[in-house]
Amino acid sequence: MVQQKSRNQASPAARSVTLKDVASALGVSRTTVSNAYNRPDQLSDELRDKVILKAKAMGYRGPNPVARQLRTGRTATVGLVFSGGLTFAFEDPAAIAFLQGVAAVCERNGTGLTIVPAEQESAAEIMVRQAAVDGYIIYCLPRTSPIFSRILDTGLPVVLADYGDFPGIATVGIDDRGACREATQYLLDLGHRRFGVIALEFSADGYTGPVGVERRALATFDTAEARLRGYEDALVRAGITLTSDAVEERPENSETAAYEAARVLLSRNPRPTALLCMSDRHAVGAIHAADTLGLKVPDDVSIVGFDDVPMAAHVRPSLTTVHQPLAEKGQVAAELLLAGAHPDSRRLLPTRLVVRETTAPPA
Amino acid sequence: MVQQKSRNQASPAARSVTLKDVASALGVSRTTVSNAYNRPDQLSDELRDKVILKAKAMGYRGPNPVARQLRTGRTATVGLVFSGGLTFAFEDPAAIAFLQGVAAVCERNGTGLTIVPAEQESAAEIMVRQAAVDGYIIYCLPRTSPIFSRILDTGLPVVLADYGDFPGIATVGIDDRGACREATQYLLDLGHRRFGVIALEFSADGYTGPVGVERRALATFDTAEARLRGYEDALVRAGITLTSDAVEERPENSETAAYEAARVLLSRNPRPTALLCMSDRHAVGAIHAADTLGLKVPDDVSIVGFDDVPMAAHVRPSLTTVHQPLAEKGQVAAELLLAGAHPDSRRLLPTRLVVRETTAPPA
């Protein structure tokens, strides 16, 4: 039986040609072959061509990336961790825009991008263990997630996106609280006095319903808490109290979820004249709910979203919403990481209220 | 100056603790430490705990993934190559749905997913060289792209998505031609006789305008050509000829691009009573164009899309379109790859025409 010398290797794949093989077949040193690929200026064009040609003829596929990574200590790849599973991530326009920003920088930089799902914790832990990356960007992962500490354990540079603040780790985000304060103030200035809030999840436990102090105390997602505070800032200043049943939490960022929440809020008596939503998808669901309740937007109820995803401008009526630079957030996150993710890095990106058609003075 | 023994290593990062260090500090063998992490059943719980504890105390971060990859010959990561740049990819609902499918399978399988951008060819070649993956899924990359041959050169398993046919490589796709034939037949049955087509790109050169035989001869994207053929199949059978100026190619899959194309087509005399679009985004742009031209959809003009992305059901009027299982396509691609991407694998997924509100008999 024709058989190669048995190798101490697990992979059943046929042993392939290595740089060494090419070198010896050619009677040159390994260095020379390596240089032919990686440092063309270190040898004569003639020799280089000869090497490459021979390599091709022998079926050499070029330097093995893994071996190079081990040798150089760099993978030229960043890891991106999403919470809530990839299915969620790729359905959420905000997450996609963020991803797009990250990807753009990676692309420009010749850096790979590895997606690490954090849906099932067990799987995620394995992923983090086995992923060959030079650093991580963490998007929307609850502080309490075990993945979080796993990643920190790797000792690799980390950038956090959309975390209020995290001493000792680089972060990028927006002033959620200020943005929401501004949006609410706008509604107050229009004359609104009765408000309802459709909130994103405070904690990754699937809770659905009104949000009271106990609920907020347990918050592991900074975003929801910061935004709610922003709403309150403005309301309190106007002498208005937001009762817990004026705030409906919906863990899922979908139109459907918000639809139901809006129906709950709009059925209260007295009915709120304005709905503050923590995402545009929620806002769209709220518009739909108002519609089916026979309420006109914005005449009977004003609605404000958050994010300013492309859809916000396209729905009818078009959405008044807080614009945040989602793709840019991704870009900055990637840039920060590529620059080493200095622990003191803190980038706050600007937001602005975009007034469109879903807001008006109350009837 | 306190200085470690100089190391033959490029990375300026501080040398970190290795498995070997832990082993010697503990007076056990490297195997034992390795086993403590990878094969808990190979040593006593007691010893294992001792090892892990000591490792932690020493600041050992666990087995280095790259070293493991080199050693095992597996990276447990698949590469996903998109054409047209990531910015495009993450903006295109169809691409995202595909990605979602791929990601879901990877997640389930504990496999990483590395996105390889193929926007700039030079950068992409570098990426392919340096990416540590066990195989590639190629989505929408023109046959003529140099990346294509680079990837084939790696000798790694490859699965092609949405390529008509490719001898010797595993593929997954749909029967574009048949699906379009069916959609067209439906319009014919409604009584339509004058058609316009808004086409996706035939070749990645940015060409915009009517599509004649010369243009089609150069096609490097199978999808556009197959779909156009499908339209023609049905038309020819009905004795109708599609002239080249009844087909407007728009390389960009956006509402805006289609809007313009539709204005061109709907300005022809006689005006087509039906528009066949190769994507839902194109169809939505066409609806918009009809609207601004004062034409009612579907009374004055029927419009058919392709893909059945979520938006298709939500726009008003809701879109009659060809449904294709986008996420499932991604799933199958990933499954095929994980199963070794046998060159003979060919999976054709079912499509179906979803009739909604944008089609009706001609006036």
Add this chain to the structure above:
DNA sequence: CTGTTAGCGCATTCAA
């Protein structure tokens, strides 16, 4: 249950 041995494939000094 534990240790010994032998590389995985490469890039990088340093000397010639």
Add this chain to the structure above:
DNA sequence: TTGAATGCGCTAACAG
């Protein structure tokens, strides 16, 4: 320009 030597950090046979 080129080559020899070295080890990146780990895992899997295999033997004890």
